[in-house]
Amino acid sequence: MAxxxxxxxxxxxxxxxxLGSSCTKYNYIDGGLANGKHDCSMWEYFHTDGxxxxxxxxxxxxAGLKSLFDGTGEYKEITFxxxxxxxxxxxxxxxxxxxxxxxxxxxxxxxxxxxxxxKDVLEKLVVPKRVMLKDIPRGNRVRxxxxxxxxxxxxxxxxxxxxxxxxxxxxxENVQDVGAVSLFVASHNVIGGKNEVVASTDIQTTNGIVQAxxxxxxxxxx
Numbered sequence: 699m700a701x702x703x704x705x706x707x708x709x710x711x712x713x714x715x716x717l718g719s720s721c722t723k724y725n726y727i728d729g730g731l732a733n734g735k736h737d738c739s740m741w742e743y744f745h746t747d748g749x750x751x752x753x754x755x756x757x758x759x760x761a762g763l764k765s766l767f768d769g770t771g772e773y774k775e776i777t778f779x780x781x782x783x784x785x786x787x788x789x790x791x792x793x794x795x796x797x798x799x800x801x802x803x804x805x806x807x808x809x810x811x812x813x814x815x816x817k818d819v820l821e822k823l824v825v826p827k828r829v830m831l832k833d834i835p836r837g838n839r840v841r842x843x844x845x846x847x848x849x850x851x852x853x854x855x856x857x858x859x860x861x862x863x864x865x866x867x868x869x870x871e872n873v874q875d876v877g878a879v880s881l882f883v884a885s886h887n888v889i890g891g892k893n894e895v896v897a898s899t900d901i902q903t904t905n906g907i908v909q910a911x912x913x914x915x916x917x918x919x920x
Contacts, residue, residue, distance in 0.1 A: 757816045780910045786808060825854050830907060836850060836851075865880065881909060887920060
């Protein structure tokens with residue numbers, strides 16, 4: 699089943715049109731821009747795409763944060779830098795790699811992750827207001843020794859900690875700053891934490907925005 703998220707690489711899509719090719723599930727994550735507006739809550743949106751969000755739903759419920767995503771809690775509008783099933787699976791595989799299945803720390807299912815850990819990582823990825831791609835200025839975050847130098851961009855307060863966000867416009871046909879705009883995010887909670895990329899931007903719901911993180915999002919960076 700093809701995923702319903704899509705990388706917003708418009709230059710790449712344009713190239714496919716020029717070549718007369720049609721994109722397949724091997725080229726991009728399908729969805730996002732094609733159907734960026736959803737007349738439902740964020741919680742309801744997650745239920746429309748099990749391929750990407752089934753484990754995320756379980757994690758949210760296990761953390762006791764359903765009201766944060768269905769719009770009935772303290773924050774009526776949020777932006778969620780959404781970690782998908784694939785990131786959660788990657789985290790569990792990383793924990794399990796040196797463990798035997800009968801080890802009490804082995805993660806067999808999402809609910810084997812502690813509720814406190816689930817709440818911690820989810821709240822670090824939620825900004826209590828709407829944030830669209832157009833709201834984030836150009837910038838960069840460059841490694842300097844054991845830390846990073848943050849240039850321009852913007853800093854936003856998440857529910858648990860602080861995020862640095864910036865956009866980069868790529869080169870297209872050797873012309874600078876005319877290609878696709880990519881969104882990046884990093885946490886100030888982790889010293890030296892790596893940059894993470896948003897794979898699909900501006901998924902709009904009635905109570906907020908989902909900025910869907912790349913499938914290889916790493917919990918350790920937050």
